[in-house]
Amino acid sequence: MMPPGPVGVNEGRPYPLGATLDAGGVNFAVFSRHAEALELLLFDEAHGPAARVIPLPARTRSIWHGHVSGLKAGQLYGFRARGPFRPEDGLRFNPAKLILDPYAKALSHKFVNTDNLLLAYDAASPHRDLSLDPRDSSRIVPKGVVVDDAFEWRGDRPPNLRLEELVVYEVHLKGFTAHASSKVRHPGTYLGFIEKIPHLKRLGVNAVELLPVHEFMVDDFLRERRLTNYWGYNTAAFFAPEQSFAAGAAPGAAVAEFKTLVRELHKAGIEVILDVVYNHTAEGSELGPTLSLRGLDNPSYYQLCGPAGQGGRHYMNHTGCGNSLDMGRPAALRLVMDSLRYWATVMRVDGFRFDLASVLGREGGQYSTSTSFFDAVSQDPVLCRLKLIAEPWDLGTYQVGNFPEDWSEWNGRFRDCMRKFAKGDAGQLPELGRRLSGSADLYGDDGRHAYNSVNFITCHDGFTLRDLVSYNGKHNEANGEGNRDGSDDHLSWNCGAEGETADPAVEALRGRLARNHICHLFFSCGTPMLLGGDELLRTQGGNNNAYCQDNALSWFDWTLAERNADFLEFTRKAIAMTRRFPSLQRRRFRTGDDLDQDQVADLQWFAPDGGPVAWDDPEGRGLAWLLDGHGPDASGRDYRLMFVSNADHRLREQRLPPPGPGRRWKRLIDTSLPAGEDFADDGREAPVVPANAYLVNPRSIVVLVAS
Numbered sequence: 001m002m003p004p005g006p007v008g009v010n011e012g013r014p015y016p017l018g019a020t021l022d023a024g025g026v027n028f029a030v031f032s033r034h035a036e037a038l039e040l041l042l043f044d045e046a047h048g049p050a051a052r053v054i055p056l057p058a059r060t061r062s063i064w065h066g067h068v069s070g071l072k073a074g075q076l077y078g079f080r081a082r083g084p085f086r087p088e089d090g091l092r093f094n095p096a097k098l099i100l101d102p103y104a105k106a107l108s109h110k111f112v113n114t115d116n117l118l119l120a121y122d123a124a125s126p127h128r129d130l131s132l133d134p135r136d137s138s139r140i141v142p143k144g145v146v147v148d149d150a151f152e153w154r155g156d157r158p159p160n161l162r163l164e165e166l167v168v169y170e171v172h173l174k175g176f177t178a179h180a181s182s183k184v185r186h187p188g189t190y191l192g193f194i195e196k197i198p199h200l201k202r203l204g205v206n207a208v209e210l211l212p213v214h215e216f217m218v219d220d221f222l223r224e225r226r227l228t229n230y231w232g233y234n235t236a237a238f239f240a241p242e243q244s245f246a247a248g249a250a251p252g253a254a255v256a257e258f259k260t261l262v263r264e265l266h267k268a269g270i271e272v273i274l275d276v277v278y279n280h281t282a283e284g285s286e287l288g289p290t291l292s293l294r295g296l297d298n299p300s301y302y303q304l305c306g307p308a309g310q311g312g313r314h315y316m317n318h319t320g321c322g323n324s325l326d327m328g329r330p331a332a333l334r335l336v337m338d339s340l341r342y343w344a345t346v347m348r349v350d351g352f353r354f355d356l357a358s359v360l361g362r363e364g365g366q367y368s369t370s371t372s373f374f375d376a377v378s379q380d381p382v383l384c385r386l387k388l389i390a391e392p393w394d395l396g397t398y399q400v401g402n403f404p405e406d407w408s409e410w411n412g413r414f415r416d417c418m419r420k421f422a423k424g425d426a427g428q429l430p431e432l433g434r435r436l437s438g439s440a441d442l443y444g445d446d447g448r449h450a451y452n453s454v455n456f457i458t459c460h461d462g463f464t465l466r467d468l469v470s471y472n473g474k475h476n477e478a479n480g481e482g483n484r485d486g487s488d489d490h491l492s493w494n495c496g497a498e499g500e501t502a503d504p505a506v507e508a509l510r511g512r513l514a515r516n517h518i519c520h521l522f523f524s525c526g527t528p529m530l531l532g533g534d535e536l537l538r539t540q541g542g543n544n545n546a547y548c549q550d551n552a553l554s555w556f557d558w559t560l561a562e563r564n565a566d567f568l569e570f571t572r573k574a575i576a577m578t579r580r581f582p583s584l585q586r587r588r589f590r591t592g593d594d595l596d597q598d599q600v601a602d603l604q605w606f607a608p609d610g611g612p613v614a615w616d617d618p619e620g621r622g623l624a625w626l627l628d629g630h631g632p633d634a635s636g637r638d639y640r641l642m643f644v645s646n647a648d649h650r651l652r653e654q655r656l657p658p659p660g661p662g663r664r665w666k667r668l669i670d671t672s673l674p675a676g677e678d679f680a681d682d683g684r685e686a687p688v689v690p691a692n693a694y695l696v697n698p699r700s701i702v703v704l705v706a707s
Contacts, residue, residue, distance in 0.1 A: 011058035012067030017338065018103025018239070019077060019146045025069035026146050028077070030101060031331050032297040033062040034091060035083045040066065041098065043076040043143050046108035046251070050138065053080075062331075074252060076108050076143035077101070081296050085132050087313045090299040090306060092290065097137045100292040102335055104144030105239045105342075106252040111217040111282070111291065114140045118289035119220075129286040129313070141291065142215075142236075145251045149346055156263045158350055159271050161206060163387065163408065163451040163527055164585045167575055168273065169205035170459055171532030172231070172554065173213055173245050181558040186247040190257040194264045199561075203535055203568075204575035207271040207387075209353050211460055213258065215240040217282035217291070225480040227548040231460060233355060234321070236282040236291060238339035241347075262348050271350035273387055274343060278336045279359035279394065284322030285315055300331040303362075318359045320395045327373040328363040336360075337376055337383075344382050351387025353410075356394040357403070367397050369404045378406055389454055401442030408452040408527065410459070411439055418457055418520045419468070419491035421621075422513055424647050424699070429613065429620040432645075433605065436625070438525035440589040450589045453526035457517045458534060463544045465517060465534035468492045469510040470499060475542030478549060486545030499542055512700055515570055515671040515678065516645070519701045522574045523643060525590045535571040536560035566675035573679045577668075580634045580682065581641060583627050590627070602628040610655030621648040622696075626657055635682070639707035641668075646696040654694050659706030664691055668705045672697035 012027040020027045028040055041050040056064040078100060083093035100107070113119060117137045177196055178188035184195040200208065212232035222228055232242065246254035262272050283294045293301040303326040306312020315323040325332050343349050354360060360373045377383050384406060392399040392409045400412050414435045421428040434441050438450030458465050463474075472494045476486045495509040514537065521528050533556050540546050546554045561568055578584040583602065590603045605613045606624040614620065622645060629639040640660055646652045659665050666685035671678055680686065685705060688694055696702050 007052065007071075008069035009054055009057060010067050010069075012065045014058075014060040014063040014065045016103075017063070017334075018101060018105070019075075019144060021071075021073055021146055021148055025067060026071040026075060027065065027067045028056065029063055029065040030056070030079060030103075030296070031063050031300070031334075032081055032083075033300050033331070034297050035064070035081045035093065037082040038064040039080040039082070040068070041078045041080060041138065042068070042071075043078070043108075046076060046143055047139050071146060073146050073148040074250075075146040076251070077146065078138065078141065078143050079296070087130050087286065088306070090302075090304045090312050092294055092298045094132060094290060094295055096134050097290045097295050098141040098143075099290075099295045100142060100237065101144040102237070102292050102296065103239055103338070104237050105147040106145035106255055107142040107215050107237055107240050107243060108145055108251045109142050110244065111142055111236055111289075112140065113220050113223075113289065118291070119287075133290075137290075147252050147255055151256060151259045153259075153263055153348070156266050156348065158266055158348065159206065159269050160350075161271055164449075166207050166271070166387075166451075166527050167205045167522075167578070168207045168209050168454065168527065168529040169200060169203075169532050170209045170211070170275075170456075170529055172211045172460065173242075174550070175230075175555045176532065177556070178550075179552060179555040179557055182556065183558070189245050189247040190241075190254070190261040191247045193261055197264060197268050197270070200270060201268055203572050204579070205530065206269055207273055207350070208265065209273040209275060209389075209529065211275050212277055212355075213242050213245065213274060214238055214276065215242050222548050225548075227480065228550045229548065230550040230554060231547040233277050233547070234282045235277045235280075238278070238335065239342055259347060266348075271387070272348075273351040273353055273389065274349050275353045275355060276340075276343075277355045278325060278339070279354075279356045280319040280321045280323050280325060285317070286313055288322055297331065300329055301335070302326055302332075316365070318362060318394045318396060319356055324359055324362070327360050327371060333372050333376060336373070337380065340377075341380070341382055344386055349386075351389065353389040353391065355391055357390035358392060358394045358397050358399045361399070361403075362394075367399055367402075369402065374404050378404060401439070405447045408454050409443075410529075411435070411442070411453045411455055411526065413442065414439065414453065414455045414524070414526070415457055415459075416491060418517065421645075421647050422516055422520070423491070423493035424621060424649065426621055427618045429617060429623055430615045432623055433613075433615070436520070436524045436623075437590040437603065438586070438588075444589055450525040450586060451527045454529050455521060455524055455526040456529040456531070457521050458531040459529070460531065461545070461547075462487065463490055463492055463542075464531060464538050464540055465514055466510075466537040466539045467542055467544070468517070469513045470494055470539070471542040472498060473542070474544040475499070476545050478543060478553065479545060479547075486543075490544055509699065511567065511675075512671050514567065516647075516699070516701045518571050518574050519643075519669065519671065519703070520645070522578055523584060523703070525586055528578075530571075532556070535568050537564045537567050570675075570679050573681075581629070581639065582631045582633070583629055583641065604657070606654070606657065608652055608654055610657065622646045622652055624654050633707065637707045639705055642704040642706070644694065644696050644702040644704075646698065646700055646702075649698045651698060652696045654696050654702075656688070656692050656694060656704070659691075663706040664688070665694075665704045665706050667694075667702065669703035670697070670700065671702075672700035
């Protein structure tokens, strides 16, 4: 609210950018190299007229700034930028459009394209973005909210876990508790998430990777279908937490509630990793809305297409979303770096997963690990100590294994190999060996370690684990695109029936394959990432692109925790096993790239007859490996672990190596056994008889322990 009476305005200071609260009022600073004038608009109501328009009185280089006395936290504001409108040169200034501060820490309300005021003018023309739109957008564009950064952290201390200790849980913040079955007081919110922390603790995960929580915009075409941008990969504000996830209705409530969530997760020993989208913005292509960066200083933020030395009307589109930010531009790079530092220091998150991260490594269109963004992150004293995880691909390039040495990566080759092998594809043994042992061929040549490989079988994008073993094809009809959207290359197998079935044999096989996937995920060398809900065998009905489904299709049905209690317990035990046996948290790779020659001291591979593996066997569908203990187990005992993975439809006899002096092999896991018998508790493992061989059932995994 504007204070009563006259308001004092002075030059203020050019840093920090954004709206900064102090004892006397608020300092405003905004970058625009090409603007000719910038005005600050103050509002008393989110959808009302401006209560005051203040020309920013000072410019220091390209930063416009001014201090307004008497303003308090909660004040609503926006900007107008005046300058040339020459789209062919990349300049799109339009004083009729209210501009959201790129550094706004909270928004007054969601972006909604009321009366098409956010679209380009003259919709009938294919060149409509060349026309200056005179319509005033100030009544519908969200306003920035002045935020007080003060918060009671109550002695918060981040867990500061090592990468090799992490068990990552990828989850949508709202979907985790939105379903009525969650029985939380504030479903679908930051506060509701807190009520389910005991589930995460019991499961054994120690890091949550939250799908985007930055303020995002919902595309018009989704609203027309009565759908929404559920996943949130359409960022509109890089500093503001998504307000629809807040239990409180007041503008800015999301800020305090998000901090509360971080504090409570840290108290439980769980780190917070944010899935962030800095590769593009919600402004889309040249035909998209003018919301913030486009109207503030278009060529300083985006990769534009035009003649050499000039701007350009069109946008480079490495993301498939209409535009790409230009990390080679100082203003864009500073915006992203300031946003990352804000979330790391003020909001206290522990790391970031970068969506389509290869876009951030593009300068001049080509990917490189020595670009401005990567160099800036590696030299930043705050960010270089956090978890940095790349989704190592974009619309035009696949860079798995090619990120800087400080970075970890989603290992898409691990995912693909494990899916192929589990469904019985032949000829996967060399790839399987490399992925199980830490993917040294991808990460070992640049000084990285096995924990830089974030191993996963499923993620938000694609089938859930339940659907991976239940569907041969995608079923995305609910998305309204005629089942054309979503990947067709999902490497799934329905086990003999498409979708839901009452056939007990099919259901038994699906359960076995799901348990096999859990074993491969958690017993491989690397950092495991579990898709939230897979421990409950959550289904999306075969939808492998549920980005627009903010409903029961995507939400957690917590009744599954009882219906699939056996699988939940199996998953919990698998995670606990990685803590029981230190060799399952190796910092280094377990073997080199030359699998048939490089037999390191603590890992050996075996063929069914106990001899060397025929890695080039085109029909190979099984692999066994011995892992010697890396220090005593949790009970102080020395140990050896023997793993046998049989993806064939036939029974396989596996000859066993000697267990060691004074030891004998005992069965710890057999995924072919009935629930309750498939995973033995510590001290209740069954002795193997005869002692030198084990009959491994079709499409199953066996783990033996000698201690």
